Amino acid sequence: MKLTLHHINLSTEKVGEMTDFYRRVLCLSDTDRDIPALEKGKGYSGEVGFVWDGAVQVHLAEKDVMAGFKTGQIVNPLVRGHIAYRTDDLDAFRTHLEAQGVPYSDWGHAAVKG
Numbered sequence: 001m002k003l004t005l006h007h008i009n010l011s012t013e014k015v016g017e018m019t020d021f022y023r024r025v026l027c028l029s030d031t032d033r034d035i036p037a038l039e040k041g042k043g044y045s046g047e048v049g050f051v052w053d054g055a056v057q058v059h060l061a062e063k064d065v066m067a068g069f070k071t072g073q074i075v076n077p078l079v080r081g082h083i084a085y086r087t088d089d090l091d092a093f094r095t096h097l098e099a100q101g102v103p104y105s106d107w108g109h110a111a112v113k114g
Contacts (some may be wrong), residue, residue, distance in 0.1 A: 001092040003085045007057035011081045018060045019049030028053055073105035
């Protein structure tokens with residue numbers, strides 16, 4: 001089971017201003033590479049800015065304190081943000097989390113397609 005960093009998500013009430021800051025001040029670029037298609041009708045309908053440094057994406061997502069309630073999940077990644085990893089074996093990683101006693105939410109297709 002291999003993990004790789006995919007993105008860092010920061011939650012904000014000012015997506016446009018924050019995205020502009022990351023572009024202008026931190027010199028990150030807009031990206032459409034490997035961007036998830038949002039499922040806006042299934043639990044999260046906020047705006048998201050996508051920038052990157054050429055290797056790691058930063059997602060600047062509109063804060064949504066109700067997203068966990070809307071989807072029935074105990075973990076809400078849109079309150080304070082989150083760090084997202086990719087794995088080559090999702091089932092093995094879930095098993096690993098359970099063996100370590102780490103609670104998690106499976107948003108499945110509630111936020112993005114695929």
